[in-house]
Amino acid sequence: MSQLKVLTLNCWGVPTPIACQLRLERMTAIGDRLKRGDYDLVVLQEVWDKADFKILLDRVSGVFVYNHYFYSGAIGSGVCVFSKFPILESFYYRFSLNGYAHKVFHGDWFGGKGVGMCIVKFQDFRLGLFCTHLHAEYSEADDEYLAHRVSQAFEMSQLIKLTATKHLCDFVVTAGDFNLQPTDLGYKLLRENAKLRDAWLELNDETDSGKTCDIPSNYFTTPAQLKVCPNGKRLDYILFRNNEGTSVEVVNCQVTMGKIPGHPYNYSDHEGVGATLNISKGNNAPHDNGDPTRLEPLLSEAKSLIERGIGKVSSNSQFYTILAIISVCLLYMLSSLDIPPWLGLFRGMLLVALTLLFGFCIWNKAILSRIETHGLMATKNDIRNLLNSQKS
Incomplete structure (x- = not known):
């Protein structure tokens, strides 16, 4: 020993x-x-x-x-x-x-x-x-x-x-x-x-x-x-x-x-x-x-939780879409305004901030949200396969 x-x-x-x-x-x-x-x-x-x-x-x-x-x-x-x-x-x-x-x-x-x-x-x-x-x-x-x-x-x-x-x-x-x-x-x-x-x-x-x-x-x-x-x-x-x-x-x-x-x-x-x-x-x-019967309800609960997570990602993605549209509208409006020269620096800073916000929203919508969705989908499918094997 x-x-x-x-x-x-x-x-x-x-x-x-x-x-x-x-x-x-x-x-x-x-x-x-x-x-x-x-x-x-x-x-x-x-x-x-x-x-x-x-x-x-x-x-x-x-x-x-x-x-x-x-x-x-x-x-x-x-x-x-x-x-x-x-x-x-x-x-x-x-x-x-x-x-x-x-x-x-x-x-x-x-x-x-x-x-x-x-x-x-x-x-x-x-x-x-x-x-x-x-x-x-x-x-x-x-x-x-x-x-x-x-x-x-x-x-x-x-x-x-x-x-x-x-x-x-x-x-x-x-x-x-x-x-x-x-x-x-x-x-x-x-x-x-x-x-x-x-x-x-x-x-x-x-x-x-x-x-x-x-x-x-x-x-x-x-x-x-x-x-x-x-x-x-x-x-x-x-x-x-x-x-x-x-x-x-x-x-x-x-x-x-x-x-x-x-x-x-x-x-x-x-x-x-x-x-x-x-x-x-x-x-x-x-x-x-x-107890082999204990795993199945845990897998079912996990699958439901993952599905809720996928729904949350979808909601977040819609939020980033709306925020991106708002930022573009504000960019257009701000760049079209006729303002005094002494406010030029302030407007420039706002334009940079709105541009960064737009980029952040697009990055989250097009890349990060998809990565998260695919990760959750992979887990969901793996759990589904295991659940099916437990039932067979």
Whole structure:
């Protein structure tokens, strides 16, 4: 029997001082904590700045001989892996949908979010490691990214199910910040479709703590966040699955990486999740406590949600069409006006602004809306095919 210790942590490494507090101090502290070597495999999210990755690498390279950063998008995926065991292969799958480019302050689009995959040689076993950071929610009352996040969860579940077979790996570990709570459709869909087990739930009830984000004891949790969810949220997970011939048992799972020793603040605005897994050979089949009838209603619900998302894109596209027409009319009217010379500069600025607005509307209508529609249609059709196979 072999023992594998896994850690996942969202490092909160947004590279802007206003949006992210004490980043350099916290990254240094995270590196110093990891170099103690308490874990065999570490999956980190929100390591956006390559200088932060270097800070971590400089501190942990003596313990974690192998590492991989998943580059994607304009600023990188923010997801990286540190391992004591050889990383044999790696690949990054970018999600079809990633939010909106014009939502600059949300930033998910610029990270090109997706799933990082690694095959790790863990002693006599081959581990299929899947690392991710799904799109953030931002507003629980008006979640404009819900269809995107459900699409991402479904894509990831299909990817794991169709690639992580016994011919590729002996067992599977999926870790990261899912931005999904256990009651959310995306979480249920991911677990049921990919037949994954939740390391936390192997030893704890859902009513137990296990919260990793916006918790009252975290230095960075704001009163506004506590007002929305007084006890915090469970968003960070270590999920796993054994393939035929391998047994995986959770012997420990805990929320960790809280306060930095000697400081009043935490390592991150998220807590980490650490799990210890016992891995052994055997003739057993993949462990599956799931009820096959549970998947079908989840797929039906996801399909309906995606269809509503497609309808929303259509409405947004009509809005951009109307706005483009209005901007053209205003451009014509403004350029035709006979105004005093001293207002020439002001009119020039308005003409530039209206021209940019027109270009923005056309770009959204002709390009971005189509990309979003096609992404949602692809997910809808994939869900439909799976639904049909479940019914046959």
